[in-house]
Amino acid sequence: MSLSPQSVDGGLSQTLVRVSHGDRDAFAELYRRVSPRLFGICLRMLDTRQEAEETLQDVFLTVWHKAGQFDPARGSALTWLGTIARNRSLDRLRARRGRPDDPIELDDDIVDTAPLAEDVLAASDDERRVHRCLDTLEPVDQRLIRTAFFDGASYAELAERSDRPLGTIKSRIRRALIRLKECLA
Amino acid sequence: MIDTQTPESGDPDILAAELAFGLIDPADAEVAYRLVDTDPAFRAAYNRWFSYALALFADGAETPPAWIWTAIQSRLPANDTVARLNRRLTRWRIAAMAASIALLATTTSAVWLSGQLRHPVQHPAPVPAAPMVAMLKGTPGAVSIAFDPVRRTLTVASSGLGIDNRHTAQLWVIPADGRPRSLGVLPADHPTWRSAPGPIAGLLTKDATLAVSIEPQGGSPTGLPTGPVILTGKLALAG
Numbered sequence: 001m002s003l004s005p006q007s008v009d010g011g012l013s014q015t016l017v018r019v020s021h022g023d024r025d026a027f028a029e030l031y032r033r034v035s036p037r038l039f040g041i042c043l044r045m046l047d048t049r050q051e052a053e054e055t056l057q058d059v060f061l062t063v064w065h066k067a068g069q070f071d072p073a074r075g076s077a078l079t080w081l082g083t084i085a086r087n088r089s090l091d092r093l094r095a096r097r098g099r100p101d102d103p104i105e106l107d108d109d110i111v112d113t114a115p116l117a118e119d120v121l122a123a124s125d126d127e128r129r130v131h132r133c134l135d136t137l138e139p140v141d142q143r144l145i146r147t148a149f150f151d152g153a154s155y156a157e158l159a160e161r162s163d164r165p166l167g168t169i170k171s172r173i174r175r176a177l178i179r180l181k182e183c184l185a
Numbered sequence: 186m187i188d189t190q191t192p193e194s195g196d197p198d199i200l201a202a203e204l205a206f207g208l209i210d211p212a213d214a215e216v217a218y219r220l221v222d223t224d225p226a227f228r229a230a231y232n233r234w235f236s237y238a239l240a241l242f243a244d245g246a247e248t249p250p251a252w253i254w255t256a257i258q259s260r261l262p263a264n265d266t267v268a269r270l271n272r273r274l275t276r277w278r279i280a281a282m283a284a285s286i287a288l289l290a291t292t293t294s295a296v297w298l299s300g301q302l303r304h305p306v307q308h309p310a311p312v313p314a315a316p317m318v319a320m321l322k323g324t325p326g327a328v329s330i331a332f333d334p335v336r337r338t339l340t341v342a343s344s345g346l347g348i349d350n351r352h353t354a355q356l357w358v359i360p361a362d363g364r365p366r367s368l369g370v371l372p373a374d375h376p377t378w379r380s381a382p383g384p385i386a387g388l389l390t391k392d393a394t395l396a397v398s399i400e401p402q403g404g405s406p407t408g409l410p411t412g413p414v415i416l417t418g419k420l421a422l423a424g
Contacts, residue, residue: 024261031254040245049351053253060257075232082239130240145206149238154210155203177202184237 012077013070020067027064034078035060038085045089045150052089059088090152133183141176144169198230205234250349252399252412255325259413316423319395323416328356328371328397332420337386339368342376346415348399354415355404358385359394370404371397393420 012033018026038059042052062084070080134142144162147153155173159166197220203209204217220227314335321328326345332338346354354373357365366385371377381389398405399412 027261028254031257035254036246036248037239037242039247039249041239041242043247044242044245053249056249056253057257057260061260064261074228076236078239079232079235082242083235127240127243130237131244134241146241148206148208149241152207155208156210158208173208174199174203177199177206178196180237181198181202 013072016063016067016070016077016080017072019064020070027060030063031060034081037078038081041082041085042089045086045152046092051092055088055092056085059085062088086149086152093152130184133180136183137176137179141172144173145176145180148173197227198234201227201230202234205231205238250351251325251347252349252352255347255399255415256413259415317389317391317420318423319418319420321395321397321416321418323397323414326416328354328416328418330356330395330418330420332381332389334386334389337381337383338378339381339389340376340378341368341371343371343373343397346371346373346397348373351402352399352412353402353404354397355400355410357396357398357410358388359396360388360390361393365396365410367405367408368395370400389420391420391422394418395420 012030015026015030015033019030035056039052039056042055042059043049046052046055059081063081066084070077134145137145144158147161148158151157153161155170156166158173159169162169200217200220204214204221209217221231222228317332317334319330319332321330325347326343328341328343328346331340333340341356343354348354354371356368356371358368359365366388368381368385369379395418396410396414397416398410398414400410401412405411
């Protein structure tokens with residue numbers, strides 16, 4: 001399965017190309033359409049609203065300056081924009097010195113705060129499907145995969161933060177990814 | 186990273202997933218990123234996995250407060266009204282630094298002069314009695330201002346500033362010396378009036394520039410505008 005272009009793009013690529021030509025109207029349209037999504041990424045990854053608000057500004061300024069680097073042939077506009085939002089948020093997380101990373105508890109009985117697929121509002125069918133498939137994984141694996149993406153934590157960091165051997169973490173996440181792939185296929 | 190403890194999955198699709206979810210250490214991710222650049226099938230897999238990862242964020246979508254768009258516009262380069270206002274703001278900040286240095290120099294020489302001359306300080310010229318008005322324009326919204334120099338009352342009405350409840354609009358006068366002085370924060374929901382203290386009232390003269398900036402709740406912590414300026418205008422004498 002791949003997220004259908006209509007559901008997530010709908011001319012977004014063309015709008016982004018217009019932005020790359022310095023079209024401010026296109027930039028305003030782009031902002032209207034994707035700022036809630038990108039703000040959601042910043043809010044999710046950063047601890048405070050203030051940081052998310054400042055980072056969102058940086059995200060759109062980056063988009064304005066780098067729109068020329070977007071190549072519609074190489075991927076969707078939303079992926080490109082989402083990458084910028086995630087990277088800017090990660091920059092922000094990493095710039096904060098002395099921030100201790102929370103340990104990851106791998107006890108199965110910890111209640112996961114992630115929304116269940118049926119509670120995910122305003123998402124496309126495809127997006128709900130991703131959530132549904134994620135829900136089929138062990139709660140611990142879900143938590144590890146989410147932490148990797150939201151905190152920018154690599155295998156090595158996940159192993160350290162969960163106090164487990166690297167090999168154990170790797171093989172468990174790889175198994176989970178294979179399950180996810182099968183579910184989404 | 187070199188994996189000695191578990192066999193590699195050998196599945197390029199899983200490698201693409203690992204890359205998209207950020208599981209591979211940045212130092213070791215270069216080889217995989219090169220595949221994104223050179224191998225269209227791998228790139229497609231990476232994009233697909235990244236779109237799955239983004240779907241995890243879909244539930245968190247939230248419309249950002251309106252002032253963020255204003256702030257973004259103000260930071261865009263050149264040919265932009267708000268950008269011009271904010272370049273001016275930068276000059277105010279620089280001017281403010283210069284002014285405080287100049288003020289220090291003036292104070293020092295005044296102390297010295299008072300010892301020498303014992304002349305009373307000259308009274309400033311009387312302020313004109315006619316009321317003054319200003320319409321502040323920009324994006325978004327509008328602010329209208331009336332100032333009565335006799336009663337020293339300032340009346341302000343604003344509309345459509347689009348500021349969320351964690352920020353506030355703050356009114357400033359920028360006299361000839363270029364240093365903004367606060368005229369207070371503006372309530373979002375009703376017109377307001379206040380008495381201008383003598384030194385401030387003396388700055389509210391014909392052609393004085395007024396400006397509104399976006400500040401943290403409670404007003405600028407520094408005594409100078411810290412957020413983007415969204416509106417400006419000049420005081421004019423009512424005929």
